[in-house]
Amino acid sequence: MKGIKPITRKELHHILRDPKSLIIIFMMPVFMVFIYGYAISFDLNNINIGIVDNSGSDLSAKLVGKFLNNKYFTLVGPQINEDRSIEAYERRLKSGEIDEIMIIPHDFSKKIKNRIPVDIGFVIDGSDSNTANIIYQYNEMILFSFIGEFQNIEDILQIKTKIYFNPELKSTYFFIPGIIAVLLLMVSALLTSLSISREKETGSIDLIFISPIKSYEIIIGKTIAYIFVAFAVESIILLLARFWFGIPIEGNLIVLFAFSLIYIFTGLSLGIVISIAAPDQKTSMLGTLLITILPSIMLSGFIFPITSLGEVLRWTSNIIPATYFLKIIRSVVLKGASISDFLVDGLILTLMSIVLIFIAVKKFSKLRKIAG
Amino acid sequence: MIRLDNISKAYEAVQALSDISISFPRSKTTIIAGADGAGKSTIFRIILGLEKADSGKIYINEDEVRKDFSKITRISGFMPERFSLYTDLTVEENLDFFADINNVPFKRRESLKIRLLENTGMINFRNRRAGALSGGMKQKLSLSSILLSSPELIFLDEPTTGVDPLSRIEFFRIIDMLKEEGKTIVISTPYLDEAENGDHIIFLKNGRIIKKGDIAELKRNVPFRLWRILPKGNIFELIKKLKGKNSEGENFFIKGKYLNFIGKHGDGALDHIDAIEISEQKPALEDIYMYYESEEVKGDAGL
Numbered sequence A: 001m002k003g004i005k006p007i008t009r010k011e012l013h014h015i016l017r018d019p020k021s022l023i024i025i026f027m028m029p030v031f032m033v034f035i036y037g038y039a040i041s042f043d044l045n046n047i048n049i050g051i052v053d054n055s056g057s058d059l060s061a062k063l064v065g066k067f068l069n070n071k072y073f074t075l076v077g078p079q080i081n082e083d084r085s086i087e088a089y090e091r092r093l094k095s096g097e098i099d100e101i102m103i104i105p106h107d108f109s110k111k112i113k114n115r116i117p118v119d120i121g122f123v124i125d126g127s128d129s130n131t132a133n134i135i136y137q138y139n140e141m142i143l144f145s146f147i148g149e150f151q152n153i154e155d156i157l158q159i160k161t162k163i164y165f166n167p168e169l170k171s172t173y174f175f176i177p178g179i180i181a182v183l184l185l186m187v188s189a190l191l192t193s194l195s196i197s198r199e200k201e202t203g204s205i206d207l208i209f210i211s212p213i214k215s216y217e218i219i220i221g222k223t224i225a226y227i228f229v230a231f232a233v234e235s236i237i238l239l240l241a242r243f244w245f246g247i248p249i250e251g252n253l254i255v256l257f258a259f260s261l262i263y264i265f266t267g268l269s270l271g272i273v274i275s276i277a278a279p280d281q282k283t284s285m286l287g288t289l290l291i292t293i294l295p296s297i298m299l300s301g302f303i304f305p306i307t308s309l310g311e312v313l314r315w316t317s318n319i320i321p322a323t324y325f326l327k328i329i330r331s332v333v334l335k336g337a338s339i340s341d342f343l344v345d346g347l348i349l350t351l352m353s354i355v356l357i358f359i360a361v362k363k364f365s366k367l368r369k370i371a372g
Numbered sequence B: 001m002i003r004l005d006n007i008s009k010a011y012e013a014v015q016a017l018s019d020i021s022i023s024f025p026r027s028k029t030t031i032i033a034g035a036d037g038a039g040k041s042t043i044f045r046i047i048l049g050l051e052k053a054d055s056g057k058i059y060i061n062e063d064e065v066r067k068d069f070s071k072i073t074r075i076s077g078f079m080p081e082r083f084s085l086y087t088d089l090t091v092e093e094n095l096d097f098f099a100d101i102n103n104v105p106f107k108r109r110e111s112l113k114i115r116l117l118e119n120t121g122m123i124n125f126r127n128r129r130a131g132a133l134s135g136g137m138k139q140k141l142s143l144s145s146i147l148l149s150s151p152e153l154i155f156l157d158e159p160t161t162g163v164d165p166l167s168r169i170e171f172f173r174i175i176d177m178l179k180e181e182g183k184t185i186v187i188s189t190p191y192l193d194e195a196e197n198g199d200h201i202i203f204l205k206n207g208r209i210i211k212k213g214d215i216a217e218l219k220r221n222v223p224f225r226l227w228r229i230l231p232k233g234n235i236f237e238l239i240k241k242l243k244g245k246n247s248e249g250e251n252f253f254i255k256g257k258y259l260n261f262i263g264k265h266g267d268g269a270l271d272h273i274d275a276i277e278i279s280e281q282k283p284a285l286e287d288i289y290m291y292y293e294s295e296e297v298k299g300d301a302g303l
Helices: A004-016 A019-039 A058-068 A086-095 A108-113 A129-147 A171-202 A204-209 A215-244 A253-277 A281-298 A311-319 A321-335 A339-367 B040-047 B091-101 B106-119 B135-147 B165-180 B215-220 B235-245 B285-300
Strands: A047-053 A073-075 A100-104 A118-125 A157-164 B002-011 B014-024 B029-033 B055-060 B076-079 B153-157 B184-189 B200-205 B208-214 B225-231 B251-255 B258-263 B275-281
Touching (some): A004 A019, A019 A281, A047 A086, A058 A073, A086 A118, A086 A321, A086 A339, A100 A129, A108 A118, A129 A157, A129 A171, A171 A204, A171 A215, A215 A253, A215 A339, A253 A281, A253 A339, A281 A321, B002 B040, B014 B055, B014 B208, B040 B153, B076 B135, B091 B106, B091 B135, B106 B135, B135 B153, B165 B184, B200 B215, B200 B285, B225 B235, B235 B258, B251 B285, B258 B285
Parallel strands (some): A047 A073, A118 A157, B029 B184, B029 B200
Antiparallel strands (some): A100 A118, B002 B055, B200 B208, B225 B275, B251 B258
């Protein structure tokens, strides 16, 4: 038993004398506690709804008012009654602009007044199965509240719901494309961050730095090699998704891989930036995991809908690359969307990638003190 | 020729180099000798542009190098103290990689590679992973990787630290071959017996030069005499006795079972000492270093 004390003391010295790792180790749980405690809830506040009111009656306006006069639903699209085309709303649903469409039939008012059963149609985006389930429950809740204001007509309002892109609301449809977004960023960042910090630790980087090779050649050479690895990871998950989990891949794979390439560049550049700041491989690895995995899982919409995040974190989600790639991959895989459907997300991701590549090259050149 | 003029460098509170002014004569071997932390590696890193000096100037052929260190690196080869090649690559893959990044033409590289592998006795290990090589072999591989680009200047940072004695002999055999080819070689080492292989020497201590010059000349003009004493009794008792006398210019240090005594004014201090043997010796570089090192200590203490 005498041996315990020196071992414990030694281990405590290791822990306390590596402040950078210690900060990362403490930051992770503190970050998570705050996110779960204050910022994340499973309540949805900003469900974007498109409404097709074919009735245009006072009664239908009252129903629409029920949906819009609360914190849950926000109307997106043209003014009620101006655009009756469901197809236009479906396009918005595909691009992620709206989460659901409510369709009120033209004879809504007449049937209610005559106490004849009437269907209220809903089309919900099922690509995020959790959100879709919550939206379904909110729809029911508001309709019951609406109908409760009338006497003896409880049974005449019938909800007809159609789920697009994931009709069975399988969570695997939702999670597997998401896991590609999380893993791709983590793997690509980890590859470059470990590679450079290992070379820093062994001194190999000095031998490269004093050679005539240019800094940009070093970065491009490294990234090309790791792009193959990252693509292999993505392909394996996609193959598993398609053939093991039976997730249909609706969209164009070339488009998906093109945006994956941009996303991988983002991860690789991020890894370079982290490795330059980190003093050793261990810190580099911990830092990469902290910076890539945690925000990608918690704040990108992978598990928690961005609309359910607190205001600060909702803004933070805008600077997380996974937020944009997640929308792209879910759109392509589950909705069969084309580039025009996620053009803004694609452009933001590309811009992020360019900025990060620029920062990585700058930081790397600074690390290399000699003129490259 | 590379020349450093009043180079200083500090890492936070630690002064790594203070006003270092040195040059490395062409086609000669210069040894930078000093203990760990003396600043040997920092000199190399500053010359190669891997670290920035806080003050001072660097010249190559009398042209000052300000930012473009490629003027130096394109004619230099550098072997760091730690094995810095890729342990997961084979001997040949490592050589090919460093030849590639140093723009060594393929035709010249292939013949040179074979010659280097043969000269270093590694031809049969060309397909072995570098991580599986012995310490001596790793150093030979490191040296070979820099020789592929046929540098005029070769900087070797503690090339034999942690290497077995036979490999050290073998390593210096290769260095001799390079000397014969007219290469300018700079070797840092904490081992003063190795320093005997050089033409010039720079003794470094705590980032300061305590003595520098031509090795043969230093040996010819030693300002002290050296006696080797084999004590009759306990060597530490003898040290205690000699310390009590505390004469100016005298110093002593243990070397195996002997006590080396450095004196300026003859062997009077050794009268009445119980010894089996007292003999005057020709000072080696190690003794010369010990002398100047002790003078430096006295200087530091204001003696």
